Amino acid sequence: MALFWARGYHATSLKDLESALDMRPGSIYAAFGSKADLFRAALDLYAATGRTAFKDTMAQANSPIAGLAAHVRMLAGMCQKAVPSRACMLVKSLLETPDDEPELxxxxxxxxxxxxMAFADAFRSAIETGEIAPDANPDRLAARLQAGIFGLRAYAQRTDSASRIEAIAEDMAREIEGLRV
Structure with a gap:
């Protein structure tokens, strides 16, 4: 996962995978089927890790809006850590994967x-509990949040972003909290 996250699907060679996995090409294909299948497994792990972190954050929060805001703040901290890339692996993959590779x-x-959908469910819960206005559109709020997070994670790729990323995330979190009625 770290290799694909850092380099991307196309820039990761079979030799890179052999070295990272300490496996021969035949063993890689026997275990995973193809480079694309191995990449999908890495994406699955990345996405599952993200879903677990989100669920944990939401479970610890005292309300859906507090959980969503805490999630954004947590992501800012992650952007500061030594990870394979400060950009989201899913965003990088979406931008790298052309339309001629429809399965990926x-x-x-x-x-x-x-x-x-997980964000939309949290916004729906916030509506149901009366935390945000009943006429709020949870799907639109979720799409906006996801776009904002993707932008935050892409912005974090800049070499000069470290001093600003937490402030930007804090602004995003406060916008979420500002939805409260």
Whole structure:
């Protein structure tokens, strides 16, 4: 996962994979089927890790809006850590995967939809508990949040972003909190 996250699907060679996995090409193909299948497994792990972190953050929060805001703040901290890339692996993959590789692109988009649906569910819960206005559109709020997070994670790739990323995330979190009625 770290290798694909850092380099991307196309820039990761079979030799790179052999070295990272300490496996021969035949063993890689026997275990995973293809480079694309191994990449999908890495994406699955990345997405599952993100879903777990989101669920944990939401479970610890005292309300849906507090959980969503905490999630954004947590992502800012992650952008500061030593990870293979400060950009989201899903966003990088979406931008790298052309339309002529529809299976990989569909996998990436399906994972992004899962995340967006989890955000929408949190906004629905906030509506149901009266935390935000009943006429709020949870799907639109979720799409906006996901776009904002993707922008934050892409912005974090800049070499001069470290001093600003937490402030930007804080602004995003406060916008979420500002939805409260």
């Amino acid at each position: 692109r569909q996998s990436v988009e399906a994972m992004m939809r899962q995340t967006e």
